[in-house]
Amino acid sequence: MSPYNYERFDAYVESGLDELEFGxxxxxxxxxxxxxxxxxTLLGGARARLSRLWQRRGVMLEIGSFT
Incomplete structure (x- = not known):
C-alpha cells in the first residue's frame, strides 16, 4: 500500500477545481x-450537543466517505 499523494491533492485544491466541483x-x-x-449519539450511547463537545476539545465529524 502506498501513502496518499498529498502533492497531487494539494495541486487539485490550489487549482480551484475543488471549488468548481463542490460548488x-x-x-x-x-x-x-x-x-x-x-x-x-456518542459511541457509548450517551447523547451530547455538538457545541458542548466543541467547548471541551476539537471535534471531527465523519459524514460519508473518509479517505
Missing part, C-alpha cells in the same frame, strides 16, 4: 465549514 452543491456542508449545532 454544484450549494446547500451542503463542505470541508472546513462550521457544522450546525445538533444533538449527537
Amino acid at each position: 454544484r452543491f450549494p446547500n451542503m456542508l463542505h470541508a472546513g465549514e462550521q457544522a450546525p449545532d445538533g444533538e449527537l
Whole structure:
C-alpha cells in the first residue's frame, strides 16, 4: 500500500477545481465549514450537543466517505 499523494491533492485544491466541483452543491456542508449545532449519539450511547463537545476539545465529524 502506498501513502496518499498529498502533492497531487494539494495541486487539485490550489487549482480551484475543488471549488468548481463542490460548488454544484450549494446547500451542503463542505470541508472546513462550521457544522450546525445538533444533538449527537456518542459511541457509548450517551447523547451530547455538538457545541458542548466543541467547548471541551476539537471535534471531527465523519459524514460519508473518509479517505
